[in-house]
Amino acid sequence: MKTVLYIKNMVCPRCIMAVEGILDKMGIPYTTVSLGEITLKEELMGEIKEDLNHRLEKVGFTIINDRKSQLIEQMKNLVIEKVHGSKSLEGVKWPEYIANVLNLDYKYLSSLFSSVESITFEQYIIHQKIEKVKELLVYDEVNLKEIAYQLDYSSIAYLSNQFKKVTGMTPTQFKKGAIQNRKSLDDI
Structure with missing residues (x-):
């Protein structure tokens, strides 16, 4: 089941490339990465999502969880x-x-x-x-x-x-x- 993650601070094509690099390195299957969004092929659970967020934070991004x-x-x-x-x-x-x-x-x-x-x-x-x-x-x-x-x-x-x-x-x-x-x- 596809799921969308919203990412804070993605503002340019290099940001997209950086996020794709992290996803590839972690072996997380995704469909698309665009400004502020990652469309994953399946939902991430627990430790994998935490690890992804940690790696994203290292390069200045954050997973946004609340709708507003x-x-x-x-x-x-x-x-x-x-x-x-x-x-x-x-x-x-x-x-x-x-x-x-x-x-x-x-x-x-x-x-x-x-x-x-x-x-x-x-x-x-x-x-x-x-x-x-x-x-x-x-x-x-x-x-x-x-x-x-x-x-x-x-x-x-x-x-x-x-x-x-x-x-x-x-x-x-x-x-x-x-x-x-x-x-x-x-x-x-």
């Missing part, structure tokens, strides 16, 4: 996939997207997120988008107008204002001292 924490982690992973994995966010309506994927009322999900995390879900999305802006500024492959378009900002001015609110500096100021200001995705 699982939902919050799924919300975070959906944002990370969309913001950091898509070429463009044009037209993404976050309330509809999150509610449709998780098949739950957005007001409930947003309220749940805010009650557990120290920020609102909307602020979390903004922080993820700002980290993507930082990444694109560091790589210097696209200009600010293209960045604003990709991340669905209505204007460069709006992007710059939001960037300054979050980081305390303008995109230009950031670009001058860029390397030391990046955060890992799981620290946001």
